[in-house]
Amino acid sequence: MKLIKYIFILLAVIATLSSASYITVCQSCHGKNFEKRALGKSRVVKNLKKEEIAKRLRYFKTSNSIMKRFASPLSDKQINQIANVFGK
């Protein structure tokens, strides 16, 4: 019985992590709708064009920016989703 409970908890954790929660971490700096200047440094992402957002995120993967650790785990699909949902 304990094992079953454990498996349920594990499944719940996986379900939470694999949903759009990769956006939640971004929002802590960029704002819920990417309307803020992250750490007072970035541009306001929601004002950028879709292509510009995707280009910047691909660039950050190999950059020295603080964004490297957040952009690196993103797949191309996730980058395009972010660009499409939040870009102009």
Ligand code: HEC
């Ligand atoms: C710790 C705070 C922090 C987190 C978390 C964070 N960012 Fe950023 N982001 C920044 C900062 C600071 C910059 C400006 C970096 C630079 O120019 O080197 C930036 C820049 C950007 C830019 C480019 C904007 C510009 O100025 O050109 C995009 C797009 C972006 N972030 C998207 C994201 C996404 C998507 C996530 C989540 C996967 C994310 N950020 C997570 C702080 C953060």
